[in-house]
Amino acid sequence: MALRCVGPRRSLLSHNALGGLWPRAKAVCSGAAGSEEIEKKLLAFPGGSVDLVKKECGIAVLTISNPERMNAFSGTMMLQLQEQVTQLEGWREGKGLVVRGAAGTFCSGSDLNAVRAISNPEDGVKMCKFMQDTLTRLLRLPLISVALVEGRALGGGAELTTACDFRLMTPGSEIQFVHKHMGLVPGWGGAARLVRIVGSQNALKLLSAAQKVNSSYAEQIGLSDGVVSPEGGTLVQTERWLSSFAGGPAPVVRAVKKVVLSGRELPLSDALVAERDIFGTVWGAPTNLEALARKSKHK
């Protein structure tokens, strides 16, 4: 199947988190011709930050921080998110990732001041390509990722939650694809990912009614994977929850994510090839040999 590549070959290779195991022709081709131009425009909208803390236990925390604007994405924050994803792609010891917002709320989407300034369709499409590329790379990291949703996740913020493997919500928090109210549809890849998470019927309801999704409804339709109560610290609890999936040796955790990712994204025949290749990286490797020597029983 021929795929239309809209970006430089360089980005196809360096953004391939599966490290060469991903069939080249099937990779999402990203990075628009002229992406330098939109990057220059995004630089003109400063404010806030995207902060990354990588812990020795192999879990990283990515914080979207622009509290004066409910953690809306300024232009420079979009650029910083891309840089932090690049950092995570190179983190060989990494196993898990928590994505959260600062100051008790998740993210209110793109900064409306920046949106107003680049409201022509050409710039809008370039900005979307830029964010789609970054969020696709985020979801494809060989890390098990979870969005910790506190407060509101609106518009692009709701789309960001779908670029994680899992979502946990606090009571009282809400995810809302407000795009229709703004005369828009998702453009950061959020609709395509949402359909895969909750199915097309539920996705159509959430997008066409710009429905507010609370923690219990989100769990009911499979958008959320659980509720985190504020007692005991939401981040601590989220990290503990994540540890049950991202615990163990990094090569094995990363291999688990890779086989699921290839199963999720590739046609079956290609996924089977990828799975064999990934299997080859763990078969006879130290963890496998240790388990054999222990004569492990799984009672």
Ligand SMILES: CCCC(=O)SCCNC(=O)CCNC(=O)[C@H](O)C(C)(C)COP(=O)(O)OP(=O)(O)OC[C@H]1O[C@@H](n2cnc3c(N)ncnc32)[C@H](O)[C@@H]1OP(=O)(O)O
């Ligand atoms: C493809 C991407 C599509 C998109 O993401 S389009 C953007 C979608 N997001 C929105 O439309 C969010 C609009 N904002 C709101 O609905 C409300 O501000 C929100 C988030 C529910 C919070 O409501 P409240 O708790 O009542 O707080 P508030 O309205 O006074 O907000 C506090 C300050 O934050 C600002 N803010 C919130 N979201 C923003 C945004 N996306 N861009 C720029 N500024 C934003 C808001 O203007 C206010 O600032 P100020 O205090 O008036 O200076």
